[in-house]
Amino acid sequence: MQPPERIEVDEPVVRCDGGNGALGHPAVYLNMGDKRAIDCPYCGRHYYLRAGARAGAPH
Numbered sequence: 495m496q497p498p499e500r501i502e503v504d505e506p507v508v509r510c511d512g513g514n515g516a517l518g519h520p521a522v523y524l525n526m527g528d529k530r531a532i533d534c535p536y537c538g539r540h541y542y543l544r545a546g547a548r549a550g551a552p553h
């Protein structure tokens with residue numbers, strides 16, 4: 495068992511397909527909403543916004 499990956503992103507909506515190997519899954523889009531991080535419910539990857547990136551939808 496490996497710990498979940500932590501992936502820094504620049505936008506609050508991320509596409510995850512689990513990458514290669516056993517954790518792969520159909521591509522899904524994860525929307526952080528007004529949060530700054532989200533865990534993929536399929537593969538458990540933890541995505542978080544880069545410091546300074548804007549959270550939420552653009553106005």
Ligand SMILES: [Zn+2]
Nearest residue numbers: 510512534537
């Ligand atoms: Zn995933």
